[in-house]
Every structure is written in C-alpha cells, then in structure tokens.
Amino acid sequence: MSSLDSEAKPDNAGHSVLALTTSHSLVVSSPETFLPDMRKELGIIADLVESYNDELCLLKLMAVQFKTHNHQKLYSYLSGYNHSISEADALFAENALRSEYWKRVMALTDVLPIMSDAKRNEWDKQFTADRYIMPPQVIPDFTADAVVGTVVALLNDRNQFIKERVYDVFQSLSRSHKTNKAFGFSTRMITTGVCEPSKYPWQKLRVDFKESGISPLSELRVICAFFRGEQVKAIHNTKSLVEALVEHEGFRKWICIDGNSIRFRVYKNGSMHIDVHPDIAERLNNILSAIVPLALPADRMAHSKKSLEAFPVLKQCIDFDTRMQLSELMFKNDGDNKWSCWTSLGSLAERKSSSVAADTLRFLGATVTKYDVTFSYDPCEVIRYIGQIGEMPDIVSHQFYPSSCRISEYVSSLLG
Incomplete structure (x- = not known):
C-alpha cells in the first residue's frame, strides 16, 4: 500500500517545524526532535523575515518622504510621472513586497507545482499583489510564525494534492x-x-x-x-x-x-x-x-x-527544466561540419558547476560559450532522445557521430 493512501493532516500552525523537501515522502517529528535537524531551513526563514522587515521599514520611510507635499515634485523628477504618492500606492507597495517574499519562500519547496491548477490559481490570487483590485487586497503578513505555519501545513497537504x-x-x-x-x-x-x-x-x-x-x-x-x-x-x-x-x-x-x-x-x-x-x-x-x-x-x-x-525498464531522468531548455535549441548547419545555435540559456560558460544544461551539452561534445552552442556533428537526434526519454545516451552504445559514406557502404555490403 502506498504511503499516500493515508490522509495527511496539517500540523498545528503554532508548531515551529519546517520540512523543505523535494522527495516524495514527508517525515514530520515532534518540535523537540525535529528542530535541531531543520536548523538550516529555519535559519533561511529567519533570514528572509529579517530582510523583509528591513526593506519594509525602508519602504515606509520612502513613502512618508514622497507623500510630503514639498517632496512630491522630486518624486516626479525621479519617476518621470507628474503625480503624487497616495495611501493606496503605499499600501500596494507593501503588498507587493510581501508577495515577493512569499514567492521566495514557496520557491524553496515543491508544493506549488504539486497543486492542481485550481488550487494554484487560488494561491496566486491570494498571494500575488494586484494594484487594480477593489477593494484593495491585503497580502498575509510575512512573519516567522505565519511563514512556518503556512509552509508546514502545505507540506503536510502534499499527499492530498x-x-x-x-x-x-x-x-x-x-x-x-x-x-x-x-x-x-x-x-x-x-x-x-x-x-x-x-x-x-x-x-x-x-x-x-x-x-x-x-x-x-x-x-x-x-x-x-x-x-x-x-x-x-x-x-x-x-x-x-x-x-x-x-x-x-x-x-x-x-x-x-x-x-x-x-x-x-x-x-x-x-x-x-x-x-x-x-x-x-x-x-x-x-x-x-x-x-x-x-x-x-x-x-x-x-x-x-x-x-x-x-514494458521497458524505468530509467532515471534529467530534470524537466533542463530537458525543456534543450528542446528549445534550434541548430543549423554552418558548413565545415559545424552545427550551431544561439542560446538564451544565459551565460552557461560562467556557470559550469551549477548548469545542468551546460554540462549536458558538453557531455554530448558541444562547445558552450556565452552566447552559442556549437557541435561538430548534427545533434538533433540525440537532443530529441534526451527530450523524449530524459536520460543521457550511453556513451558506449550510442553513436553520436554519423558514419562516413565509406564505412556505411562497407557495412551495407556485409549485410547484403
């Protein structure tokens, strides 16, 4: 019986526990035994809350300054628009700041991608700032208790999602x-x-x-x-x-x-x-x-x-993000056995240790620079294979480079 068959109920929101995990099993311990193991994750939450509070104080000070009548024209010089800062503008700015930090926290988990489209849209509606909603919306406070309680409840609901x-x-x-x-x-x-x-x-x-x-x-x-x-x-x-x-x-x-x-x-x-x-x-x-x-x-x-x-044997896959990035690359033959593609993947050459896409391309024999990827053979078939199956082709059995006409004709003659 699958571990997902049992209903998972959210912990009490007041418990200071957190599990930032991407595996398909969730283990929650009591606060006494759980906190020491999750100290790193709780530290991340604390740092985000501290950063939010600092930026919120600065934002409020700026709003007060620019709402002062004598400073309104200075704001117009800076923004390029001839209008003043209202209370509604200040409220939206605070909502936008809270929304940004909630998104940062949720990016640390895999909860949102697991949600159904309906639930994810409901979440976005509640936690995404919108200047034109009437009456003005209020994004939930970004405090340590609120963040930990919300994230733990969502993590415990992953099975239900x-x-x-x-x-x-x-x-x-x-x-x-x-x-x-x-x-x-x-x-x-x-x-x-x-x-x-x-x-x-x-x-x-x-x-x-x-x-x-x-x-x-x-x-x-x-x-x-x-x-x-x-x-x-x-x-x-x-x-x-x-x-x-x-x-x-x-x-x-x-x-x-x-x-x-x-x-x-x-x-x-x-x-x-x-x-x-x-x-x-x-x-x-x-x-x-x-x-x-x-x-x-x-x-x-x-x-x-x-x-x-x-039915073929299950294989380990490269992550979807990398596969989708690779599938978007369109190679063209530049002559002299060169197939190249301009890439929008970012400066791959500068992120050798962290870019799976760049490492994958290099494994396939590509030269990766800041703006393009170049192969000495037509890579379309192997890129298609990675996008389809999701695994790296076996370096021994997979023929990356096409056979020359001489070898092809010789093998064809042997096969009759």
Whole structure:
C-alpha cells in the first residue's frame, strides 16, 4: 500500500517545524526532535523575515518622504510621472513586497507545482499583489510564525494534492471507452480530442494537436515524476513534444517518454492510448481506490505477463527544466561540419558547476560559450532522445557521430 493512501493532516500552525523537501515522502517529528535537524531551513526563514522587515521599514520611510507635499515634485523628477504618492500606492507597495517574499519562500519547496491548477490559481490570487483590485487586497503578513505555519501545513497537504491530481486525471479519461473504468491505471487509458485534421485552400491536409486533449498526458507526466522521486515542476512542452514525436515515429506507433514511465500512441481520429509503467500504475491505483473504494475491482492487475515483460525498464531522468531548455535549441548547419545555435540559456560558460544544461551539452561534445552552442556533428537526434526519454545516451552504445559514406557502404555490403 502506498504511503499516500493515508490522509495527511496539517500540523498545528503554532508548531515551529519546517520540512523543505523535494522527495516524495514527508517525515514530520515532534518540535523537540525535529528542530535541531531543520536548523538550516529555519535559519533561511529567519533570514528572509529579517530582510523583509528591513526593506519594509525602508519602504515606509520612502513613502512618508514622497507623500510630503514639498517632496512630491522630486518624486516626479525621479519617476518621470507628474503625480503624487497616495495611501493606496503605499499600501500596494507593501503588498507587493510581501508577495515577493512569499514567492521566495514557496520557491524553496515543491508544493506549488504539486497543486492542481485550481488550487494554484487560488494561491496566486491570494498571494500575488494586484494594484487594480477593489477593494484593495491585503497580502498575509510575512512573519516567522505565519511563514512556518503556512509552509508546514502545505507540506503536510502534499499527499492530498497528489491524490486530487490523480483523481482528476482519472476523471478526464474518455467515458466512451470501457477500458478506462475497468482497471484504473493498470490498463490502457484512452483520451480523445488530442488532434483533428484541418485543411486550408493553400495547404495540404494537416493534423492540428490540441492542448486540451493532451492535458491528461501532461498531468500524468507530473504525477509520474513525483513517484520517480524527482523534483516536481510544471511542464509546458507536452504538446510540442507529442507533435515532434508523432511526426518522427508516426501515428499508431507506441512512443515511450520520461524514463519509460509512460508510453502512448496517437490515432488520426484524435484519440490517444496511454500506458503507465506497471510499477507506477499500481501506486496510482492505490490512491484511486482510497478515494473511490468501489471504483476498481479487488484484482486490478490488468497487465498480462507478456505486456509486463514488454514494458521497458524505468530509467532515471534529467530534470524537466533542463530537458525543456534543450528542446528549445534550434541548430543549423554552418558548413565545415559545424552545427550551431544561439542560446538564451544565459551565460552557461560562467556557470559550469551549477548548469545542468551546460554540462549536458558538453557531455554530448558541444562547445558552450556565452552566447552559442556549437557541435561538430548534427545533434538533433540525440537532443530529441534526451527530450523524449530524459536520460543521457550511453556513451558506449550510442553513436553520436554519423558514419562516413565509406564505412556505411562497407557495412551495407556485409549485410547484403
């Protein structure tokens, strides 16, 4: 039984405990035994609160100065606008400052990416400053007690957030296909509305992929990443990934992604068949049966022995952020066996120790400078492989450089 099957209730907000973690298990101890182990995280909170208080005092002093009648014209000189500072302006400035610090704290956890879209939008609405909301909003105070209590409660609710997302994916499956209800995530799932044909007078018949139809697959990718023990991040490239892979592999072909945790195939009628790796599917079914006990039969292992053996082995993945960055690189042949790409990844050469993207490119044989990436071979295929599977290609078995014509012709003659 999965550890997510038990309900997780928030600790008392007054307890000074915090767990800044990205793993898929959360262990909370009593304050007496927990505090010494989490001293570093509590120190980060204390530093942020101290920095916030310092900036808040400075902000209030500046507001008082610029609200003084004699100083209003000086503010106009600085800002370039001919208006004064009002009480509403000062209130918004304080809200904006609190909002920034709340975002800094939440960036230390993986809670927001785990939330469903509805809950994340609700959070953003409460903690994002907006100058034009009437009546003026008030962002919650940024104090040590408020921060620790809120973050601990959210961390303890992570399990519930995952449960809700699993159930939402199950609910989004096609109602017209019986396999979607028989065995939950242990059998083939079908979603519709993935693509539709379109034809314009000046174009050939083409297939347009729809974000709404692909969203269940995108949600599954997030959930499977959680169960692989990876840091959960929002995924924005599922539609473009599916488009590229279907163009490369074709319709009606099984395509594995994300460390072989998911495989799918797309049909021209707009339906998509999805299989989840059996190891992860059983854990998802444990969650589903806890939410809706009668939704699944007691014997819910629908995968046959043959299909279990055919499913590829799970692999460790590079993080989604790096893979999405790499997939955005567009290389062109500059001649003389050089493929280059201007990069917006930042000064990769200056962040050798911290940039996974830069390290990945260098491992593949690239020369990474401040503004571009250069290969001595066409890297498109290997970049596609990393974006699809998420693992680094094996340096022994993977052929990075294409064979010369002489070798290709010789091997072809041997094969007859």
